[in-house]
Amino acid sequence: MVRDHGTETFERVLASPGHVWQVMPEHYAVCRRCAELPPCAHETRESEIDAETARLEDLLRMAPGDCLGCGQPITDRMRYTRFPGPNLWRPDLPDDSAVVHARAACRPWAQKYHRAWASIVAPTRSR
Ligand SMILES: [Zn+2]
Numbered sequence: 279m280v281r282d283h284g285t286e287t288f289e290r291v292l293a294s295p296g297h298v299w300q301v302m303p304e305h306y307a308v309c310r311r312c313a314e315l316p317p318c319a320h321e322t323r324e325s326e327i328d329a330e331t332a333r334l335e336d337l338l339r340m341a342p343g344d345c346l347g348c349g350q351p352i353t354d355r356m357r358y359t360r361f362p363g364p365n366l367w368r369p370d371l372p373d374d375s376a377v378v379h380a381r382a383a384c385r386p387w388a389q390k391y392h393r394a395w396a397s398i399v400a401p402t403r404s405r
């Protein structure tokens with residue numbers, strides 16, 4: 279069927295010959311909150327929050343003497359770093375209870391803790 283030439287405009291999109299077009303069905307799922315196609319930005323943000331929450335829950339399960347990095351107990355034979363003063367990540371635990379394994383897997387946590395510790399605890403101690 280040929281319609282009035284010239285009255286219709288066609289949008290042309292360049293694509294490689296092998297391109298498979300994804301045709302959205304008339305009803306498709308978008309995020310109820312931000313109306314983006316999944317996975318939307320705020321879902322990604324939520325999984326980051328989930329990771330942070332899981333990390334906090336891990337921290338809260340740790341007993342005094344557990345490594346603040348991996349949560350495993352530190353035995354006498356293991357090398358570790360002890361941060362004197364209040365426990366910044368678990369303020370409910372007694373002073374001098376912040377310990378992190380010296381092993382490579384826990385080192386990022388030790389460095390992270392050290393940064394917080396150096397800015398909060400160390401200046402007041404070096405008077
Ligand atoms: Zn969303």
Ligand SMILES: [Zn+2]
Pocket residue numbers: 345346347348349350378379384
């Ligand atoms: Zn550890």
